[in-house]
Amino acid sequence: xxxxxxxxxxxxxxxxxxxxxxxxxxxxxxxxxxxxxxxxxxxxxxxxxxxxxxxxxxxxxxxxxxxxxxxxxxxxxxxxxxxxxxxxxxxxxxxxxxxxxxxxxxxxxxxxxxxxxxxxxxxxxxxxxxxxxxxxxxxxxxxxxx
Numbered sequence: 001x002x003x004x005x006x007x008x009x010x011x012x013x014x015x016x017x018x019x020x021x022x023x024x025x026x027x028x029x030x031x032x033x034x035x036x037x038x039x040x041x042x043x044x045x046x047x048x049x050x051x052x053x054x055x056x057x058x059x060x061x062x063x064x065x066x067x068x069x070x071x072x073x074x075x076x077x078x079x080x081x082x083x084x085x086x087x088x089x090x091x092x093x094x095x096x097x098x099x100x101x102x103x104x105x106x107x108x109x110x111x112x113x114x115x116x117x118x119x120x121x122x123x124x125x126x127x128x129x130x131x132x133x134x135x136x137x138x139x140x141x142x143x144x145x146x
Contacts, residue, residue, distance in 0.1 A: 022100070055112075062113050066117040066120030085126075090114065
């Protein structure tokens with residue numbers, strides 16, 4: 001019960017932080033864009049492939065942004081975790097992108113962001129499910145040895 005309340009509290013904090021970032025009037029990476037371009041330029045000069053670019057970094061950042069969503073959702077659910085993570089990640093991301101499209105002139109809504117966010121939610125849920133499965137297997141193994 002205590003861990004469920006903790007997960008609910010963390011989910012509320014996550015939603016507040018993610019909502020703030022999602023509906024910030026300007027891109028949240030704008031202050032770092034010059035430094036990011038410089039780092040990517042150096043990496044390319046050192047031999048990093050051209051596909052390792054801003055679009056990939058942004059995609060990975062969007063995946064990472066929704067990992068906690070899926071993980072916390074998985075902590076709260078016991079069944080249909082992956083479908084719930086996929087549908088809720090897709091739905092929340094779609095709402096965010098629509099809000100950015102209609103309300104924020106400096107932000108750019110993209111299908112890629114929806115895909116990355118949905119993937120992040122599914123990966124976060126899958127991570128929790130994997131940890132649960134391994135923990136349960138260890139407990140069974142320990143009981144069988146005793």
